[in-house]
Amino acid sequence: MTEMLGSILLPPGLVLIIGAFLLPLVEGKLRAALVLTLPLLTLALVWLIPDGNHVQIAFLDYSLQPVNSTAEGRLFATIFSIMAFAGGLYALKTATLTELSAAFAYAGSAIGVTFAGDLITLFIFWEMMALGSTMVLWANTAANPKAYKASIRYLLVHLLGGVVLMSGIVAYVFETGSTAFTAMQADSVATWLILAGFLVNAGAPPLSAWIADAYPEASPSGMVFLSAFTTKTAVFVLLVGFAGTEILIYIGLYMVFYGIIYALLENDMRRILAYSIVNQVGFMVTAIGIGSEMALNGAAAHAFAHIIYKALLLMSAGSVLLMTSKRKCTELGGLFQSMPVTAINGIVGALAISAFPFTSGFVTKSLETSAAAYEGLVFVWFMLLAASAGVFLHAGIKFPWFVFFQKDSGMRPPDPAANMRWAMWLFSFLCIAIGVYPQALYSILPYAVDYQPYTVDHLVTQFQLLLFAGFAFFVLLPMMKRTLTISLDFDWFYRRFSKVVGDEFSVKTGKVFDRLEMQVRGGVTGFIQRLHRHHGPQGILARTWPSGAMVLWVAVMLVASLVLYYV
Known part of the structure; x- marks a missing residue:
């Protein structure tokens, strides 16, 4: 039965990719129905496909494996499908047709990567993902002229990453004769190139700035889509391919503090959250570098939860941008009075990203910090703990405080349309549900989980950390107020x-x-x-010659030919 099922299986991501081409062919309620049902159909397919490799496609001398179902791939494909649904719901009435189509192709390509069992299939979906995300940016060019230039820079960075990745894959296949996408060791030029290609999409140094440069120039809904797939797909391939690679610990720690510092300096609310993406992915990359089962579970769980609460924060920020046309913290404030739903959901997202108890961030990040402690990595544990306080400063307090509270800007915009509010409520519910009942998430992680996040020691430590960070924020509030500055990166x-x-x-x-x-x-x-000079009117070759001279020269030539003939 499994063989018969496998013979007709297709990568689940193709549902969204095909849907991207169907959306322009329909209108009105039918288009809305497709936007909402295609991600749910994809989610169902993700869970209907049993574990293992089910499709083999001959390509040249190699065998492609586009439907390889694993625990890690199913986890990431699940949250990508949920994100496509919630993002589609949020974008339903405001996004352009180009953006919706590009976003679905983007999401489907990301899911294609999670089911790729070979490096060639992975690379194809990887590049499709880069094109889809670029189109999401391009779709906002009419509303924001800066989006076009940002998209070009974005595309160049990802083309560079693609070239590096392709070079590594070619060298790897030449060395090993295999295209299988499995765990690797960074011990050859080929694997180092593959690792570097993956890290470009993760926002690793020195190219971390592409996230804050490009994402904020997308539309309110476009940035929600962009925040979910590229960096988290990079986390997935690093988790599968390079778990336990020590250098990732230090790259991740750099990303953690890079994101905090630039987010604290930033005045643009969407750039704050963009830098926060780098910071959060840094936690995951560090955990992948640690490489223990708990650390890898922590990276996977954190990626799952991060997609939800980061999208929630960006939905809140996008609603503010949509209703006020402003994105600078210095131009906002007091919006809780007329946008209570947006403010409440933004606060839930801020608490989740800060790992506040009974939210998703608390039960996922704690796996990573505990893994560092259990492995005896005291310095890494201390740095991750300190970084948690920094996260609360820039995303947990700074974003909601300056946008919804602080001074009264005098603006009284209403909350956004119902579909945008429903998307925010859905993700707020998931943030709290995962925090209250973490076993639902723990049960689908790659490895068995024997961990209890709600211990007295952990709760007391986390509350102390959050209270200290909150106290420091308000004591240093005069220094935290932003001015109209530009941060060089x-x-x-x-x-x-x-x-x-x-x-x-x-x-x-x-x-x-x-x-x-x-x-x-x-x-x-x-x-x-x-x-x-030779052929002109006065040239020697253009002069008029007498016919007698010509006859003389012909006679000379004939005599010469006769002499040569007889000789």
Whole structure:
């Protein structure tokens, strides 16, 4: 029966990809029905496919495995499907058709990666994901002209990552003769290139800035979609391919504190949350580097929960942007008075990302910090604990305080449309439900979980940490108030410095081509002058010759030919 089922199985992500092409063909309620039902159909397929590899496709001398169901892949595909549903619900009345289609192709490609059993299939869906996410950005160009330039920079970064990844895959297949996507060791040029390609999508240094550069320029719903798939797909492939790779611990810690520092400096509410994505993915990358079963469970659970509460925060911020057309913290404040639903849901998301007890963040992040402690990594444990306080500062307090409270901006916009409110309530419910009953999530993690998050020691430690961070925020509130500043990041090099270098190169190259053109022109002119000198009206070859002279020369030639013939 399983073989018969496997013979007709397709990657679940194809449902959303095909749906992306169907959406432009329908209108009205039928389009809305597709937007809401296709993710649910995909979710059902994710759970109907049994474990194992079910499809083999011959390609050249290799065998592709596009439907390889694993515990890790099913977990990530599940949350990607839920995200596609909630994102579609949130975007239903505001997103353009281009954005919806691109977002579904993007989500379907991400799910395709989670079911890829070989590196070739993985790469195909990986690149489709890059194109889909770029189109999500492009779709907002009419409303925000900055979106186009941001999308070009975004695409260039991901094309670079794709080239590096493809180079690694080719070298790996050449070395091993296998295309299987399994656990690897970063001990060769091929595997290092594959690791580097994965890390580009994770937002690892030195290219972390692409997230804060691109995501905030998308539409309110577009950024919700963008926050969910690219970085978390990178977490998935790192978890499967490079678990226990020690360098990931230090890369992850860099990302953790990089995100905190830049988020604290930032004035734009959506850039705050974009930098927070880097910070949160840093926790996951660190846990993957630790590599124990608890750490890997923590990375997977954290990714699951992060997609929900980060999307909730971005839905709240997107609703504010949609209703006020403002995104700077210095221009906002007091919005809780007229946007209570948006404020409440934003606060729930802020508590979840801060790992407040009885929220999803508390029961998932604690797996990662506890794993560091159990492995005897005292420095890593201490840094993750300190970073938790930083998360509460920039995302748990700063975002809701400056947007919904602080000074009264005088604006009284209403809450957004019903579909956007329903999407926020859904994710708020999931944030609390997972926090109250974590076993539902623990039961689908890659490894068996023997962990109790609600211990007296853990609760007391977390409450102390949060209270200290909250006290520090309000004591230092005058220093926390933002001004209209611009934070320089590594993207300055490829946005400014590289442009200067390119312009200088263009000038030098232009001068070389000018000299070359002058030399070519001089040579052609000289050749024409020589032709004119010989063939022109006064040239020797253009003169009139007497017929007698011609007869003489013909006679000479005949005599010469006769002599040669007889000789």
